Amino acid sequence: MTMVTDDVQTRVSTRREWPWWAPSVSAGLLSAALLGLMTWLVVERGWFIAWDWDFHVYVDARQPTGVTKDLLDALASLGGQRLYTLPIIAAVGLYVAYRQRSIRVPIAIASGLATVLVIGYWIKFGLGRTPPASGQDVLYSVGQAFPSGHTANATLTWFLLVTVLFGAQGLWPDPVRFRRYLWVAGALVVVTGFLMTALDYHWVSDIPGGMALGVLALMISVTVLRAPAPRWPRRPE
Numbered sequence: 001m002t003m004v005t006d007d008v009q010t011r012v013s014t015r016r017e018w019p020w021w022a023p024s025v026s027a028g029l030l031s032a033a034l035l036g037l038m039t040w041l042v043v044e045r046g047w048f049i050a051w052d053w054d055f056h057v058y059v060d061a062r063q064p065t066g067v068t069k070d071l072l073d074a075l076a077s078l079g080g081q082r083l084y085t086l087p088i089i090a091a092v093g094l095y096v097a098y099r100q101r102s103i104r105v106p107i108a109i110a111s112g113l114a115t116v117l118v119i120g121y122w123i124k125f126g127l128g129r130t131p132p133a134s135g136q137d138v139l140y141s142v143g144q145a146f147p148s149g150h151t152a153n154a155t156l157t158w159f160l161l162v163t164v165l166f167g168a169q170g171l172w173p174d175p176v177r178f179r180r181y182l183w184v185a186g187a188l189v190v191v192t193g194f195l196m197t198a199l200d201y202h203w204v205s206d207i208p209g210g211m212a213l214g215v216l217a218l219m220i221s222v223t224v225l226r227a228p229a230p231r232w233p234r235r236p237e
Contacts, residue, residue, distance in 0.1 A: 024220075024226060027215065028215075028220060031215040032212075032216050035123075035147070035209060035213055035216060038209045038212060039127070039147075042129065043127070043139065048205050049204075051205075052132075052137060052203040052204050056132040059198055059199075059200050060200050063199070063200060072198075075195060076150065076192060076199060079150070079191060079192030079195070080148075080153045080154035080196070081150060081153070082149070085157040086113070089109055089113075089157050090109065092164065092165070093109040095171075096164050096165070099171055104225060107224055108164070108224035109164075109221060112156050112160060112217040112218060112221035113156070115220050116214065119213060119217075120147060120149055120152055121144075124144040128141045128143055129141070129144070129145040129206075130142070130143030131144075131145045131201060131202065132145075132203055133200055137203065145203055146203070146205065146206045146209050147209030147210040148206040148209060149210065150201075150210065151189065151209075152210040152217065154189045154214065155210065156214045156217045156218050158184075158189060159182065159185045161185070162181040162182055163225065164225070165181075166178040167225070168226075169225045189211065193210065194207075
C-alpha cells in the first residue's frame with residue numbers, strides 16, 4: 001500500500017532586488033537624454049520652439065509695471081535665482097549635516113549644484129541663444145537663454161530641500177510629509193518657470209530644458225545621498 005503525503009512547500013520569492021543606485025541613475029539618464037533631445041530640437045528650430053515667438057509677442061505687449069512688476073520679479077528671483085536659492089539650500093544642508101554628524105548632505109548638494117553649473121553653462125555658451133528681451137531668437141550669439149538656469153535651480157533646490165528633510169535619508173524621515181511637500185516643490189518650480197516666460201525673460205522652450213537639467217542634477221544628489229557608507233578594512237590587532 002502506497003501512502004501519499006502532501007508536503008507543504010515553501011515558496012521562495014523570485015522577486016528581483018534592484019541595486020540601490022538603479023532608480024536615481026535610471027531617472028538621471030532619462031533626464032539627460034531628454035535634455036539632449038530638447039537641445040537638438042532647439043538647434044533644429046522645429047516644433048519644440050513653435051510657440052516661443054508667439055508667446056513672446058503676446059506677453060511683451062502686456063508686461064506689468066510698477067509694484068506688480070517688482071513683486072513678480074521678486075517672486076521669480078526667490079524661486080530660482082542662485083543668489084537666493086544657494087544660501088537657502090546651503091544653510092539647510094549644513095544644519096542637516098550638523099544634526100546627522102555627517103558631511104554626506106553637503107557633498108550631495110554640492111554635486112547637484114556643480115551639475116547645474118557645468119552642464120548648464122556648457123549648453124548655454126554652446127548654443128548662445130538670445131533671450132526674448134533682445135527681440136530676436138538667434139543661436140550662436142551672445143545669449144544664454146537655453147536652458148533656463150532659474151528653472152534648473154528651482155527644480156534642484158526645492159525638491160532636494162524636501163529630500164534632505166523628509167526623505168528616507170533625511171533629517172526627519174516621513175513618507176507622508178515627503179509626498180506632501182513634493183507637491184509644494186513642484187508648484188514652486190511651475191510658478192518660477194511660468195513667471196520667467198510671462199515676464200519675458202525666457203522662451204517657453206527654455207523652461208522644460210531647465211527642468212530636465214534640474215532633475216538630472218537632483219538625481220546625482222540623490223545618488224550621493226543613497227550611496228552606502230564605505231567599509232574600511234580593519235587593521236589587524
